[in-house]
Amino acid sequence: MSVWRLVRLKFGNSPVHFGEVGIGLEKSSERIRSDALFSAWISTYARLFGKAGVEELLERFPTKAKPESQPPVRMSSTFIYSRPEGKNEIYYLPRPLKFPINYPREDLPFFKEYKKLTYLPISVWHRWYQGEGFTKNDEEELIGRTKDKRELIDKTQKKPPVNDALHQAGTFNYGETFKPEKRPKIAVDRVNAATNLYHTGFVQFNWDQSNNEILSLAGLYFLLEFPEEDKSLETNLHAALSLLGEEGLGGRRSSGAGRFEIEWESSLPQDWQKILNHPKERTHHCVISLFWDDDSSVLKDLITDQCSYEIQERRGWIAGSPSGHNLRRKSVQMFLEGSVFPQPPLGKLADVTPEGFKDHQIYRNGIALSIPIKVKPEKISSDCL
Incomplete structure (x- = not known):
């Protein structure tokens, strides 16, 4: 029986710079994908346990030369979680590239609003893709949001829709969990000492400060699936990830970006247990x-x-x-x-x-x-x- 772990990365007031294909220094993604996370993690693992240790670990993974090998662990990409004041944590997952059960054929009145939902809270994700599916109330709420935007109603005067289950779940708040920003940098020519001004993009996750303590109100999380319990490997991975958090994840680490603390959950929250309990x-x-x-x-x-x-x-x-x-x-x-x-x-x-x-x-x-x-x-x- 497989063993699941949920790991949260708390960046506090440390910004991040995650480069993507087609994204230059002036822009940064808000999350890092599984291949880049794996590479950074393995590099840190090699420094902790040496060449022999990391080669022994990599030898256990399937490759072109040995495709039948069972990987010792599978990992997801990172996704955003948030901790709204007075509410439970919200975990976002990418919306599958298929329509959910009961999605209507006539979706023109709200399709643009639906298409914007690239990431869904896991409560909505579970309901749409593992539970009852898309409902009439969901349709009415999306239509309501579309009409509000067409009528240009001011947010301070707009009344919440009668059916607001999606809103209450945090479906429309993904973009409010982080803030993109640009910071000026100076490049100095090594030959003639000429200077050049440029800007680098960062992402700052929501944070607050209380009694000189930095509180992470949003950050990244990912999942690990072990085919069976492996305490030795889990301990080593935990140690390597802790070191990676001190050094920083992503680019512009010399500027203090990408540093994080980890929360390694040995038992999954109830909402996640529903997600991973395979639907019949x-x-x-x-x-x-x-x-x-x-x-x-x-x-x-x-x-x-x-x-x-x-x-x-x-x-x-x-x-x-x-x-x-x-x-x-x-x-x-x-x-x-x-x-x-x-x-x-x-x-x-x-x-x-x-x-x-x-x-x-x-x-x-x-x-x-x-x-x-x-x-x-x-x-x-x-x-x-």
């Missing part, structure tokens, strides 16, 4: 991590007219070449979070070692973590999602 009528699986596989026979079974997915090229740089310069790692195409498949995808580590780099292998984590869901049975084009 499950029809599909939604990935909450990145997913990669190079086996055409595996992909043939997954990529059918019953799936909906998005793909992104994952590329970047590594440090540690013999010359002391950065090297570009090989790029791979990975399925993104929220992709839906008729069967649970498994995935592998992708070998992205640059040509000529002989020190050690470089991997990107394409091992999938998925949750079973129920979706609308009609065939729907992913283009409209």
